[in-house]
Amino acid sequence: MLLHGTGVGRGIAVGPVLRMPAPLSEPEDVPRTVDADTEYSRALAALGAVGHDLTDRARRAGGEAEGVILTQSMMTQDPALLDDVRSRIDAGSTAERAVFEAFSGVRQMLLALGGSPADRAVDVEDVGQRVVAQLRGLQPPGVPEVDHPFVLIAGDLGPADAAALDIGQVLGLITVGGGPTSHTAILARSKGIVAVVGVTDATGIDEGTTVLLDAGEGSVTVEPSVEDVTAARERLVARRVAVPIGPGTLADGTRIPLLANIGSAAEAKAALTLGAEGIGLFRTELVFLGARSAPTVAEQQDEYRRLFTACRGKRVVVRTFDAGSDKPLSFLATDPEENPALGLRGIRATRAHEGVLRDQLAAIAAADAETDAEVWVMAPMVADADEAGYFVSLARELGIQVAGVMAEVPSCALMAGQVLGIADFVSIGTNDLTQYTLAADRQLGSVASYADPWHPAVLRLIKMIGDAGEQSGRPVGVCGEAAADPMLAVVLVGLGATSLSMAPTAFEAVRTELRQHTLEHARALAVQALSASTAAEARALVRE
Known part of the structure; x- marks a missing residue:
């Protein structure tokens, strides 16, 4: 039996299935037996303990996971x-029931809003x-903790669980929900775990059944034959004729710098070791996500100085605070919004x-003036x-030499000629x-097939x-997860991208794929992708 989803990475995995345990049962709706103050104190203590535990997990996880778990x-x-x-405890509920209903209410509200707010429903649950x-x-x-390697099947994973996956035990990951840019997919890619997400039929796979994951094909084969496994391994070998660490280069010598997406200065060293030619996205809000008040100039300058010093002589693209929606910053609090993804962010x-x-x-x-990195700054x-114009003018006034913008909204693409008449990049x-x-x-499995950067509408923008x-x-440049897909990276270059920024674990595969194509060929592949009607057709045309 062959099932389909969206692959994360290009690897394969074979092993027995182990299922994520079922959620805890819903607390009974029974009257509390102690006074409200005592019961509320229990709730506060439990909330505080979980908050402390998650903060510790975030610091240990680092990387992409840290900001999400914080x-x-x-x-x-x-x-x-x-x-x-x-209020629920005052009305007679137990602490367990009050907490369950309060979090369930937030989860349902986020799901009803859709868009980026719904991204956080799994996290809230x-x-x-x-x-x-x-x-x-x-x-x-x-x-689960077992004494043998396994392929994990889950409806979806909370960020703390995704960040804690042991790559020595978890051969691969299958999720029923989620899409290629969900937190689960992003964290799996950052840890180098083979994953296929959005496999809606995976609920029917029995525990212990052997499965074959082929992330490059976005497929899950249930009870594969020897021939199935051999063919998948041959495809993997064909995809992994790796080139040594070095500059991102096309077959004709065209330079395509490969940069890293990071969330803290501490991550820069590891990224450079893996071959990063610079930093293409420094998410500044992750450093200050838990702050109750705006960080001072001195506090920020220290953090930026550490990053710029580590990246001496290399490009570092700093994104200003991307607050709102799924990245709330308390010092940039706004009035409640029905749909924060389309609000003040x-x-x-x-x-x-x-x-x-x-x-x-x-x-x-100030940090730029003290160091030797090539600092670029962009607004989200x-x-x-x-x-x-507003951002570039303000940046120039405050001493920024290279000021650009992020294109994340379709209107920015439609107005790209005017925008690039103002912005440096x-x-x-x-x-x-x-x-x-x-x-x-x-994040929503039911529309995961739409949330695909291969879609010709996205490629045309x-x-x-x-x-x-x-x-x-x-x-x-491109600094979204699409840049980490080796074949799509080639298409992006054909569409006009002059640099690619991604999770450092994707460098080897992307660097290798770029080296197989000339700029002329990349442009020809882009034309093929643009001629398609769907994401699946675009992917198939380019693969052929």
Whole structure:
């Protein structure tokens, strides 16, 4: 039996299936037997313990996972949620029931909103389960501990569980929900775990059954034959004629710098060791995600100085605070929004709090003056030339030498000629660009097939930006997860991308694939992809 989903990476995995344990049972709706204050104190203690545990897990995880898990930790101290728990306990509920209902209410609200808010529904559910488990004196459901390697099947994974996957035990990962840009997929890629996500039929696979995952094909073969495994291994060998660590280069010598996506200065050294030619995306908000007040210029300057010093002589692209939606920063708090993904986020949020943005730009400029890195700065979620002009003008005023924008909203692509008449460069964030173009929540399994950067609609928008870059003579980078897909990376170059930024674990596969194609061939493959009607057809045409 052959099942299909979306592959993460290009590897294969063969092994017996082990299922993620079922969630904890729903707490009974029975009256509490102690006074409200005592019961609320129990709830607060459990919330505090879970928050502390998640913070510790975040620090240990580092990388992509740190910011995601820190956001989870912050949920345990959310004032609105605490008020909800208190009111339910005052009305007669037990702490367990009050916590369960409060987190379930937030989860349902996020799912109803769709878009980026729904990205966080799995994260909210995971925190709620952990708090209920703490109240019951139980371990929360997590990755099974067994004495043999296995392929894990889960509906989806909370960030803390995804970050804790042991690559020595977990041969591969299959999820029923999620898409290629979900937290699960991003964290699996960062850990180098073979995964196929959004496999809606995986619920029918019995535990212990041997499966074959082929991430390059996006397939799961149940009870594969010897011939199936041999063919998959041959495909893997064909994909892995690796070239040594070195510059990203096409077969004709065209340079395509391979840069790293990171969330802290500490990650830079590891990225450079794996062959990063610089940093293509430094997510500054991850450093300050748990802060209750805006970081000072000095605090920020210290962090940027560490990064720039580690990257001496190399390009470092710093993204200003991308607040809002799934990355709430308490010091950039806004009024409640029905759909935060379409609200005051990115450049809109920092423009509304210009003092915070000025401090950040001043800190970056000061750190740049002290070090020898090639510092570029960009604003997130820029929609048009007006926002580009605002940011570039402010950046110049505060001493930034190279100021650009991120293209994550379709309007920015449609106005790319005007935007690149102002900005020094554009970096395309394919995760959000795909989500907004196709109105498909990247976490939601039911629309995972839409949330695919191979879709010709997304590729056409990228080509608009690439064409504008060529006409203006200004760089166009890609820093979304699409750059980590080796074959799509070639297509992106054919569409006009002049650099690619990704999780460092993807460098080898992307570097190897680029070396197999000339620029002329990459452009021909891009034409093939643009001629398709669907993402699946575009992928198939290019593969053929």
